[in-house]
Amino acid sequence: MAKLSVSYISFIELQEIVDLLGNVSGYDLSGYSKSSLKRRIQRVLDLERMDVVDLKNAITNIEGFQTYLMNEVTVNVTEMFRDPRYYAALRSDVFPYLQTYPQLKFWSAGCSTGEEVYSLAILLMESGLYDRSFIYGTDINGNVLESARKAIYPLKKIKVYSENYNASGSRGSLSDYYTAMYEAAIVNTEVRKNILFSQHNLAADYIFNEFQFISCRNVLIYFDMELQNKVFNLFYNSLAEFGFLCLGSKETLLNRDIMSNFKVINKEFNIYQKIR
Amino acid sequence: MSKADDIILIGGSAGSYNLIVAIIESLPSYFLYAIVVIIHRNPKFTTRIEDTLAARLHRPIIQAGDKTIVSKNMIYFAVPGYHLLVEPDRTFSLDNSEQIQFSRPSIDVLFETAAETYGKRCTAFLLSGANKDGTDGIRMVKKMGGNTFAQSPDEALMRTMPENAIRANQEINILTDQEIISYFRNLR
Numbered sequence: 423m424a425k426l427s428v429s430y431i432s433f434i435e436l437q438e439i440v441d442l443l444g445n446v447s448g449y450d451l452s453g454y455s456k457s458s459l460k461r462r463i464q465r466v467l468d469l470e471r472m473d474v475v476d477l478k479n480a481i482t483n484i485e486g487f488q489t490y491l492m493n494e495v496t497v498n499v500t501e502m503f504r505d506p507r508y509y510a511a512l513r514s515d516v517f518p519y520l521q522t523y524p525q526l527k528f529w530s531a532g533c534s535t536g537e538e539v540y541s542l543a544i545l546l547m548e549s550g551l552y553d554r555s556f557i558y559g560t561d562i563n564g565n566v567l568e569s570a571r572k573a574i575y576p577l578k579k580i581k582v583y584s585e586n587y588n589a590s591g592s593r594g595s596l597s598d599y600y601t602a603m604y605e606a607a608i609v610n611t612e613v614r615k616n617i618l619f620s621q622h623n624l625a626a627d628y629i630f631n632e633f634q635f636i637s638c639r640n641v642l643i644y645f646d647m648e649l650q651n652k653v654f655n656l657f658y659n660s661l662a663e664f665g666f667l668c669l670g671s672k673e674t675l676l677n678r679d680i681m682s683n684f685k686v687i688n689k690e691f692n693i694y695q696k697i698r
Numbered sequence: 699m700s701k702a703d704d705i706i707l708i709g710g711s712a713g714s715y716n717l718i719v720a721i722i723e724s725l726p727s728y729f730l731y732a733i734v735v736i737i738h739r740n741p742k743f744t745t746r747i748e749d750t751l752a753a754r755l756h757r758p759i760i761q762a763g764d765k766t767i768v769s770k771n772m773i774y775f776a777v778p779g780y781h782l783l784v785e786p787d788r789t790f791s792l793d794n795s796e797q798i799q800f801s802r803p804s805i806d807v808l809f810e811t812a813a814e815t816y817g818k819r820c821t822a823f824l825l826s827g828a829n830k831d832g833t834d835g836i837r838m839v840k841k842m843g844g845n846t847f848a849q850s851p852d853e854a855l856m857r858t859m860p861e862n863a864i865r866a867n868q869e870i871n872i873l874t875d876q877e878i879i880s881y882f883r884n885l886r
Contacts, residue, residue: 433786433814455765455791457783457811462795497795640794643764643780650765672764672777672792 429473436460439474442481447488450625451495453649462495469494493563497644501579502537502596503586504639505671508691509545510591515687516666517549519695520634526555529633529660531624532641533559536570537583542637543613544599548592552616558631560622567619573609575600580607624653629660636661640670654680661696668693699769701788702732704819705812706885709805709835711738711827713855715747717875718825722751722759722773724883731885734762734774734782736808738801738827741779748775762790776803784812799831809835818843823878824870825849827859836863836870846870849878 431439433456440451440459451459467477480487503509520526530539539559546552561567575583580600587596600607622630624641636657642650657667658680667675667684669692675681684694710718718735725733739745752759762774768788776782781793782803798804805824809832813820822839824832826849836846848870851857864870873881 455783455785455793456787457785457814458781458791458793458795461783461793461807461811497793499794499796643792643794647765670794672780674763 429467431460431464431467431474433460435474436463439463439477439481442478443488443491446482448626449488449492449623453625453645453652455644455646458644459495462497466491466494489564493565496561496563497640498534498563498566499640500534500537501586502541502575502583503590504538504541505691506586506589506591508668508671509541511688511691511693512542512545512668513549513591515693516635516668517545517551519664519666520551521549523634524554526551526635527631527633528555528557528635529631529637530557530559531622531636531638531657533561533567533570533619534563535566535575536573536619537575538637538639539570539617539619540573540599540609540613541587543617544587544596545590545592547599547613548594555616557617558633559617559619561619562621562623562625564621567621570619573614574606575609577602577605577607624656625649629656631660632662633660634662634665635668636665637668638670638673639668640673642669642673651678651680654678658683658696663696665696666693667696699767699772702730702768702770702772704731704770705768705784705816705821706731706733707809707812707820707822707839708733708735708825709809709823709827709832710736710825711801711805711829711831711856711859713826713828714849717849717878719751720875720879721882723755724879725773726883726885727757728771729885730770732768732770732772732774734768734776734808734812736776736782736803736805738803738805738829738831739778745778764792765789776808778803781807783807784815786815788815799829801829801831805832806835810838813839813842813844816842816844820844821847823847823849824860824863826854826856828856829859830862832859833863833866836867840867840869847878847881848872850874 533539584596683698685697687693748759759773761777783791848860851861853875
C-alpha cells in the first residue's frame with residue numbers, strides 16, 4: 423500500500439481516526455490536544471507511507487497496529503536530570519519534609535524510558551531516603567517501559583545526563599551510578615532495586631496506590647483542558663495528605679479549581695503540596 | 699482578553715534579535731492582532747528577552763503558555779525547549795516532541811499549525827538565521843492563503859534562513875529592514 427506522494431490528514435479525518443480507534447480499541451485519544459496529535463498521526467502516515475484510508479484499514483484489521491499507533495503517537499523525549507534546577511528544588515524544598523515519613527511511595531506518571539525514575543532514585547540515595555522509598559514508574563507505552571526496565575542508555579546521551587547531573591548541584595558524579603560498557607551504560611542495581619515499572623493509561627485508568635510524591639512532567643501538555651482536569655483529580659485522589667505533586671516547567675495548577683486544595687511549594691518548577 | 703481574529707508570526711534565528719527588538723519597539727500601543735515571536739534559543743541558558751522588553755516598553759510581553767487563548771493586542775514569545783502550536787480552538791499548546799530542523803521550538807511547527815487555524819488571516823515573517831527552519835512553514839502559510847514575508851537576505855546577518863525560504867517559495871515578499879519596521883509601525 424506504499425504511496426509515492428505524501429498524504430496529509432485534515433482535522434476532520436483526525437476526528438474520524440480518534441472515533442474509530444475509540445470504538446475498536448481501549449485507546450481514547452479524544453482528550454488529546456488536536457494540533458499536536460495531528461502532527462503525530464501525520465508522522466505515522468509519513469513513516470508507513472499510508473493515507474488515511476490505509477490507516478483506518480490498519481487500525482481495524484491489522485493485529486497489533488492499534489498498540490503500535492499509540493506507541494508512535496505518544497512522545498518519548500526525556501533526559502536524566504532534565505531541568506537540573508528542578509532536582510535541586512526537590513532536594514531543598516521537598517525532601518526535608520519527606521524525611522519525616524517512615525515509608526515513602528513515589529509515582530512517576532508518564533515515565534517513558536525511565537530516565538526520570540532513575541534520576542529520582544539517585545537523588546533519594548544521596549539524601550539517605552532511598553532505603554525507605556519505592557518508586558512506581560508508569561507509562562501508556564509498553565515499549566518504552568521495556569527500555570526503562572533494561573536501564574541501558576547510549577553513552578552519547580549519558581554525556582548530556584552527566585552535564586545535567588552536575589548542574590543539579592549534586593556533589594558526586596553520575597558515573598558512580600552506572601557501569602559503562604562498549605557504547606552504552608547500564609544503571610547499577612543499587613539504583614534499580616526499589617522500582618517497579620508498569621503500564622498505566624492516565625486518560626482511562628484509575629487510582630492504584632497512595633503516594634507521598636507524584637511527578638508527571640511534560641505529559642499534560644498533550645491533553646486538552648478537560649482531560650488535564652480529570653488527571654489532576656486522579657493525582658489529587660492518589661496523593662496522601664501533604665503529599666507533593668510535581669509538574670513540568672510549563673504545566674501549572676494555577677487557575678484550576680483544584681488549586682484550592684494545594685499550596686505552591688515552588689512556582690518556577692510547579693511543585694505543589696496537597697493541603698486538604 | 700478576547701480571541702484574536704488575525705495572527706502575525708515572526709520567526710528568527712541567529713542574527714535576528716536586534717530586528718525583533720526594533721519591530722516590537724515600533725508597534726503602536728493598540729493593535730487587533732496577536733503577534734507571536736519565535737526565536738531559536740538554548741533552553742539551558744535563561745534569557746530575559748521578554749522581561750527586558752516588557753519593562754522597556756511598559757506593556758506585557760509574555761511567553762505563550764500551554765492552553766492559553768491567543769488574544770488580540772498581545773505579544774507572545776515561544777518558550778525555549780518546547781514546540782509551540784496553535785490549536786483549532788485558537789489556543790496555544792506546547793509539545794516536547796523531537797526537534798525539527800535541529801530546533802525546538804521549530805518555526806515550521808508554529809507556522810504550519812497557525813496557518814491551518816487562521817488561514818488567510820495568518821501572516822508570517824521569516825528573518826535572519828543560519829538554518830533552514832521556516833521554509834516549510836512559509837509554504838503552508840501561503841498554501842492556506844496567508845501573507846508571507848522574508849527579510850532581504852542582503853540585510854540579514856545570516857542569510858541562509860530567508861534565502862532558503864525565498865528559493866522554495868516564489869511568492870514570498872522580500873522586505874528590507876526598514877520596510878519590515880514600517881509594516882509594524884502602521885499596524886492597526
